[in-house]
Amino acid sequence: MAESMSVILLLLVLTSYKMSCLHAQDLPILMPHYYEKSCPCAFPIIRNEMHLALLKDPRMAASLLRLQFHDCFVQGCDASLLLDDTPTLRGEKTANANINSARGFDVIDLIKTKLESECPGVVSCADIITIAARDAVLLSGGPYWEVSLGRKDSSTASFNDANNNIPTPNSNLQTLITSFQKQGLSTVDMVALLGGHTIGNARCQNIRPRIYNNSASMAFSEPHLSMVKAACPPSGNDNGVWPLDFPTPILFDNSYYINLVRGLGLLNSDQTLYSEGSETKEIVESYAHDPLGFWKQFSESMVKMSNIVDPLTFVTGEVRKNCRTVNDPL
Ligand code: HEM
Incomplete structure (x- = not known):
């Protein structure tokens, strides 16, 4: 009884949190210096890996930029796109817009491995996508912008939303x-x-x-x-x-x-x-x-697109150790 009461209470708190956090000004705060103390080398590690990736394959800049769009349009920017399919989770990689098309997952893995060896369990995969997309543009001769950080990674993905939310090239x-x-x-x-x-x-x-x-x-x-x-x-x-x-x-x-x-x-x-x-x-x-x-x-x-975050993910999300899988899969 006590247990079910506390589940109900938690749900109520989460629901009211979600209801009251629908406006941008109320969203959990993302900060440019989020990793300043916990992982000061996060930015140089990501920049360096992006640089190496583009030396091998200059198109990778485009592929990483697109990952940010496809991630943020489904449940917000929470790295849901990076989750591999499992028997209990149907991921987004096989949705129409992504299958045989989305690229760059290996580059994210390389970055994550480097970050985990420097500061384990600190930098979220959603933030890695955000920084990598910014660096991709910069290294392709484009503009620089400051990214705000502190996103959490989801424990879910949505195949259906990936099919419904990402527009097709023949939409009017x-x-x-x-x-x-x-x-x-x-x-x-x-x-x-x-x-x-x-x-x-x-x-x-x-x-x-x-x-x-x-x-x-x-x-x-x-x-x-x-x-x-x-x-x-x-x-x-x-x-x-x-x-x-x-x-x-x-x-x-x-x-x-x-x-x-x-x-x-x-x-x-x-x-x-x-x-x-x-x-x-x-x-x-x-x-x-x-x-x-x-x-x-x-x-x-x-910046606006990368700040699409579901407030619930800040409560239920995590920093994945491996971007392809949740930390404690069922
Ligand atoms: C109206 C919305 C959009 C539509 C319909 C659309 C559609 C597409 C399509 C059909 C492709 C080619 C995929 C393939 O053939 O495998 C593509 C590639 C790409 N899209 Fe979009 N896109 C949209 C918005 C965006 C946005 C907002 C961004 C980033 C800010 C973006 C970045 C890219 C990039 C960089 C590529 C090339 C990826 C690569 O070479 O790997 N797109 N897009």
Whole structure:
């Protein structure tokens, strides 16, 4: 009896905590200097590992940046994306947006191993993603922003939310806007964050609907289009890739927006920012002319996205020893 009373009490406390913590100003506080005493070498370790990873594979910057987006849109930024499937947990790695697509898990493992040997049990996997994504952009020639830290890792993941919350490349503009709004992100945040597509690649299965079925708003020159079509024939080679921002896919510049103005967006969801809505069109035009304006907003919006945290995770979460698994699996 006493035990069930205390469970009820705990639930009540958690529920009221959750209800009262829905506003950004009430969220548990993340701090830039969170690891200053407990793991002073966290930043240099992560920067160094990112540097080594990019020397081996420059595309890894893009892959790590994308991990942050896919993590934060599902249950908040809690490293739920990193959990492997187990008999009792269906993870997010096999959801539509991630399967055969999300990369960089090995780099996170390397970083985690280094951090665990320096300061065991201190730096959360969710914070590792956040710092690695920032460093990925910086090392690709992009802006620097200060990250706030102290996130906890979840003990759960959501395959369904990964399928429902991460927009698809063939969603229309309103659907894209709504999916960002649901995370507390504005249309400006969305257009700036999509500038992340200035680095990295997309697979043929995602490119095909744009290059074969949407030729009306297609402005690729004949030689350019032939190259993309050669890489991505009408069928087969689903996992072949082409740069999202041709021809500077490892440089964090503003050419993504310049391409959109020219009708050269690689995904339907990219080009639609320019072709479908007047507000988003204006923002695209402004970033095409003002690279520093893009960097400033991108940095602000990355901070906003990385601060999507579920307050409950601060109570129920942990610092995983291994980012792929919860500390005490059933
Ligand atoms: C409207 C929302 C978005 C849609 C529909 C979308 C869609 C996609 C798709 C389809 C790919 C290619 C995946 C593949 O073919 O394997 C991709 C790649 C990528 N996305 Fe997005 N994305 C969105 C927002 C974002 C945001 C907010 C960021 C980061 C701030 C981001 C960063 C990236 C990066 C860097 C890549 C390249 C990854 C790599 O090369 O490994 N995306 N995105």
